[in-house]
Amino acid sequence: AHVKFIFATTVASKVPPTVLSRCQRFDFRRIETATLVGVLSRVAKAETLTISEPALYAIARAAEGSLRDAEVMLEQMASFVEGAIEEADVTALLGAVESEALFSVTQAILDRNAPEALRFIHQQLEQGKDAPQLLTGLLRQFRNLLMVRSTQEAPSRNEVLVRLVDEPADRLARLDQQAAHVTTQELLLLLQILTGAYELVRRSPMGQMILELAVLKLSTREQWRSLDEISRRLDALSRTGPAREQVGSGSVGVGVSPGAPRA
Numbered sequence: 001a002h003v004k005f006i007f008a009t010t011v012a013s014k015v016p017p018t019v020l021s022r023c024q025r026f027d028f029r030r031i032e033t034a035t036l037v038g039v040l041s042r043v044a045k046a047e048t049l050t051i052s053e054p055a056l057y058a059i060a061r062a063a064e065g066s067l068r069d070a071e072v073m074l075e076q077m078a079s080f081v082e083g084a085i086e087e088a089d090v091t092a093l094l095g096a097v098e099s100e101a102l103f104s105v106t107q108a109i110l111d112r113n114a115p116e117a118l119r120f121i122h123q124q125l126e127q128g129k130d131a132p133q134l135l136t137g138l139l140r141q142f143r144n145l146l147m148v149r150s151t152q153e154a155p156s157r158n159e160v161l162v163r164l165v166d167e168p169a170d171r172l173a174r175l176d177q178q179a180a181h182v183t184t185q186e187l188l189l190l191l192q193i194l195t196g197a198y199e200l201v202r203r204s205p206m207g208q209m210i211l212e213l214a215v216l217k218l219s220t221r222e223q224w225r226s227l228d229e230i231s232r233r234l235d236a237l238s239r240t241g242p243a244r245e246q247v248g249s250g251s252v253g254v255g256v257s258p259g260a261p262r263a
Contacts, residue, residue: 030065033057033166039067040074049078053168054087054099061166062094097129097137099167103174105215106141109190110182114219121215131207135198135214142194146187148172149179190218
């Protein structure tokens with residue numbers, strides 16, 4: 001009577017009804033990053049560990065919702081690092097890209113400063129990072145910018161951002177500043193290019209070249225117009241007609257002279 005059988009699966013839809021009918025179902029989900037950070041903070045305090053908030057967030061992100069993995073990583077950091085644990089220590093252990101570097105590369109891309117963006121990329125490559133890691137970091141950074149930009153008018157915005165963006169409060173403020181200078185449509189196109197580059201890198205031995213081309217494409221892009229602006233321009237053209245177009249201070253008429261042959 002004391003024996004309990006536990007059947008665990010990630011694809012509950014494939015379990016036969018005859019089995020489901022004899023089970024009590026409990027659905028589990030990944031632990032949110034903010035919750036993991038809170039637990040890790042309490043563990044660090046109990047173990048008298050000094051660790052910064054960005055470092056806690058870096059561990060929580062890497063754990064991907066698993067408290068066990070997060071605690072194991074914290075234990076590893078306590079074993080390898082003497083003194084205070086910073087985000088740089090976590091990224092060095094995990095092989096990830098530091099947030100400061102991602103902010104710098106992102107800003108260079110948004111400013112259309114191709115030389116500076118390439119300089120940051122090569123700096124990271126020289127430090128041992130590879131193309132998939134850098135593209136993953138850029139995808140996360142631009143995704144966060146998109147979340148921040150697209151929720152500017154949302155009620156209870158701070159609560160929404162805490163759930164959507166796995167970054168401490170000071171980083172959220174910096175993301176907000178960066179997102180103020182780019183449109184949602186532009187961010188979607190940037191993410192589309194980065195996603196395509198990531199898929200190529202996974203299948204190609206020339207990862208560095210693909211990364212460089214993607215960064216150059218992003219940094220040297222033309223000024224993209226929003227869909228609203230395109231709609232307004234088309235609407236204006238439909239009202240004025242295609243026969244005349246203003247050029248400088250004068251205008252050019254398109255028509256047929258009386259004596260000209262007709263088609």
